[in-house]
Amino acid sequence: MLERAAGRTSVPQIFIGDTHVGGYDEMAGLERQGRLDTLLAGGV
Incomplete structure (x- = not known):
């Protein structure tokens, strides 16, 4: 999760x-x- 959150440590990470x-x-x-x-809805 830390890798996917770019090192951010605050919670929650959404x-x-x-x-x-x-x-x-x-x-x-x-x-x-x-x-x-x-x-x-799945768009970007």
Whole structure:
């Protein structure tokens, strides 16, 4: 997991499929940008 999370040690580290999103702040940023639903639906 540490390799896939690029060495980040904070928790939680969020993955959607094989895509490493980051932590909560990054996931919330995707939501604000309108990109989270697309990622969850399998898009990039």
